[in-house]
Amino acid sequence: MAAYIFKRLLLMVPTLLGVLLVTFVVTQFVPGGPVEQYLAEAKAGTGGAAEGGGLSYRGAQGVDPKRLEQIKALYGFDKPAHERFVQMLGQYARFDLGKSFFQNKDVWTLVREKLPVSISLGLWTFFISYLVAVPLGVAKAVRAGTRFDLVTTLLVLVGYAIPGFVLGVALLVIFGGQLQWFPLRGLTSSNWDELSWGARIVDYLWHITLPVTAMVLGSFAVTAMLTKNAFLEEIRKQYVLTARAKGLADRQVLWKHIFRNALIPIVTGFPAAFIGAFFTGSLLIETLFSLDGLGLLSYESVIRRDYPVVMGTLYLFTLIGLVTKLISDLCYVWVDPRVRFD
Numbered sequence: 001m002a003a004y005i006f007k008r009l010l011l012m013v014p015t016l017l018g019v020l021l022v023t024f025v026v027t028q029f030v031p032g033g034p035v036e037q038y039l040a041e042a043k044a045g046t047g048g049a050a051e052g053g054g055l056s057y058r059g060a061q062g063v064d065p066k067r068l069e070q071i072k073a074l075y076g077f078d079k080p081a082h083e084r085f086v087q088m089l090g091q092y093a094r095f096d097l098g099k100s101f102f103q104n105k106d107v108w109t110l111v112r113e114k115l116p117v118s119i120s121l122g123l124w125t126f127f128i129s130y131l132v133a134v135p136l137g138v139a140k141a142v143r144a145g146t147r148f149d150l151v152t153t154l155l156v157l158v159g160y161a162i163p164g165f166v167l168g169v170a171l172l173v174i175f176g177g178q179l180q181w182f183p184l185r186g187l188t189s190s191n192w193d194e195l196s197w198g199a200r201i202v203d204y205l206w207h208i209t210l211p212v213t214a215m216v217l218g219s220f221a222v223t224a225m226l227t228k229n230a231f232l233e234e235i236r237k238q239y240v241l242t243a244r245a246k247g248l249a250d251r252q253v254l255w256k257h258i259f260r261n262a263l264i265p266i267v268t269g270f271p272a273a274f275i276g277a278f279f280t281g282s283l284l285i286e287t288l289f290s291l292d293g294l295g296l297l298s299y300e301s302v303i304r305r306d307y308p309v310v311m312g313t314l315y316l317f318t319l320i321g322l323v324t325k326l327i328s329d330l331c332y333v334w335v336d337p338r339v340r341f342d
Contacts, residue, residue, distance in 0.1 A: 001333070005326070012322045019318050020092075020311065024085050027307055088311065095311030102304055107312035110297060117293035120187060121282065124212040126273055128270025129219040134266065141262075142254070144232060153225075160221035165284035168214035172288065177211060182210050187289035211289045215282055219273075222264070230262040267331060 067076065076084055090096060097107035105113075136156075139150045176184045183189070187207050188200075195203060234240065235258060242255045283295035294313070301309035 008326050008329075011114065012319075015322060016315070016318055017089075020089070020315060021085070023311065024081075024088070027305075027310070028081055030305065031148075090270060092312075092315050097316065100309050101306050103306070103309075108191050109311050111294070111311060111316065112255075114292060114294045114297045115307070117286065118229035118295070119212060120208060121215060121291070121293065123287070124208060124216045127218060128216050129223050130266075130270075133220050133223035134227050134263075137224045137261075138231055138254075140224070140228040141231030141235065144228075144306075150286075156221045156262065159217040162217065164214045164217065165288055167289045168211065168285055169215065170212060171210045182258055183207050189289060211285050212292060214288075215285055227262070227266060230265055231258060234258045234262040264332070269328065270293055270331070 070250065076087075079087075088098070097111075099106050100110060103110065140152055143149050163263065171182075172184060175181045187202050187204065189195075189207070192200060192203065240253060240258060243257050244250075248256075282293075283299045285291070286293045286296045286301075297309065298313060300306070301313070
């Protein structure tokens with residue numbers, strides 16, 4: 001086991017380097033870099049989002065060469081690309097993700113600021129998906145082929161086929177606009193600081209209902225159908241027939257014999273789903289409901305060519321994903337002792 005973990009940790013290094021190298025190379029060929037973005041904004045006289053890449057290059061015309069060199073030095077583009085890449089790797093080895101070009105904040109600070117919104121969306125989606133979808137999947141497996149199974153399968157698949165942002169628009173129009181049952185934006189009301197603790201909880205749940213509903217359908221459907229198929233596969237195995245032949249009740253066979261084996265694919269995916277809940281970011285949902293989370297941060301960073309934020313968050317999320325994948329593989333051994341990595 002220790003040798004396997006050590007090998008996996010070693011394999012993370014080239015994987016991480018490959019992801020960073022490919023992304024870094026791609027950013028070098030994208031027109032309208034941060035220097036051109038700065039010049040375009042300066043020429044327009046605004047501090048908002050820059051215009052397209054073409055405008056940024058035209059905006060550089062007539063700029064004092066010394067001033068242009070100062071701007072390049074400010075963003076670190078006065079050095080060759082390979083030197084900047086090596087310097088970036090050295091910073092990341094110390095878990096220094098750098099500083100945003102345009103927001104004058106460390107990348108760590110930006111992630112911490114946006115994380116509460118993504119945690120709120122991710123954790124609610126995670127818990128609702130598992131606490132509702134797993135029992136539903138078990139019920140569908142036990143009643144396979146019945147009207148209950150057919151109706152719930154139809155509802156689950158219809159919900160899965162509807163994109164989250166489309167459902168979000170419908171929820172906003174119906175429940176936020178026409179009926180005015182729920183707010184249209186934000187996670188809290190403007191008078192949040194003046195509310196009591198009980199009122200704050202109610203206000204938070206009131207705001208989070210629509211975006212979570214729009215996000216939960218996709219993962220809900222996948223978890224429910226995966227649970228059903230896993231249970232159906234176990235129900236048909238020989239040990240189940242043997243247990244029933246011994247006179248055990250169906251409930252005992254289900255919960256004492258089938259349940260543990262059928263939940264192996266569910267439990268092994270649990271770490272990835274749980275860790276992902278802290279760093280999940282849905283750009284469309286966050287934009288639709290005016291939620292300032294990690295999804296919106298990533299999108300704005302790409303649009304503005306804020307490379308430290310793009311590369312820093314990519315490094316952080318890739319590293320977390322690799323470690324989570326390792327934990328998921330180790331869960332196989334914990335859930336099923338028959339699994340041996342050798």
